[in-house]
Amino acid sequence: MSRVQSLKISVAQILGRPGTQKEIPVVAPLEGLQGPLARVAPESVRAELRVEAVVEGVLVTGRPVATLELECARCLKPFGAEVASEVCELFVAPGTEAPDEDAYRIDGLEIDLEPMLRDALGLELPLNPICSKDCKGLCAHCGADLNVGTCDCRDDATDPRWAPLEELKAKLQEERT
Numbered sequence: 086m087s088r089v090q091s092l093k094i095s096v097a098q099i100l101g102r103p104g105t106q107k108e109i110p111v112v113a114p115l116e117g118l119q120g121p122l123a124r125v126a127p128e129s130v131r132a133e134l135r136v137e138a139v140v141e142g143v144l145v146t147g148r149p150v151a152t153l154e155l156e157c158a159r160c161l162k163p164f165g166a167e168v169a170s171e172v173c174e175l176f177v178a179p180g181t182e183a184p185d186e187d188a189y190r191i192d193g194l195e196i197d198l199e200p201m202l203r204d205a206l207g208l209e210l211p212l213n214p215i216c217s218k219d220c221k222g223l224c225a226h227c228g229a230d231l232n233v234g235t236c237d238c239r240d241d242a243t244d245p246r247w248a249p250l251e252e253l254k255a256k257l258q259e260e261r262t
């Protein structure tokens with residue numbers, strides 16, 4: 086079966102014939118779907134979707150998967166990950182009353198899968214991606230990547246918030262001598 090590049094899918098064959106269905110394998114880009122440290126990689130959204138005619142319109146079910154480009158919140162290293170989501174959404178037929186205002190709608194004889202995929206995968210974007218659960222992050226003092234090696238900062242280094250006071254103290258001591 087050929088893969089669909091567009092996210093606008095015709096439902097002409099099944100609309101109004103409850104019980105009929107078709108399978109739609111999707112591979113498509115989903116542009117601009119991103120958070121502060123995560124974004125969906127270009128051309129990476131894949132889904133085997135089933136579109137089934139029901140009395141109110143069509144029901145779309147399946148498991149969209151996307152590859153994410155992430156930045157570690159601790160060490161800032163770029164890394165990749167896959168996320169999957171589950172969809173089970175009604176697209177309401179023209180002239181049929183929607184169960185709620187936000188319901189997806191059939192436009193003529195087509196459904197546009199993009200808003201649904203955007204909504205579903207948008208929820209899977211991590212706010213705080215970590216490259217590995219053992220990531221040691223960056224040194225708060227010198228910025229060295231502690232996954233790569235240690236730095237020369239002492240363990241008892243002062244809290245950076247006190248640095249101006251420490252400088253003042255050093256200066257006063259200098260003036261006294």
Ligand SMILES: [Zn+2]
Binds near residue numbers: 157159160162220222
């Ligand atoms: Zn990391």
Ligand SMILES: [Zn+2]
Binds near residue numbers: 226228
């Ligand atoms: Zn350091």
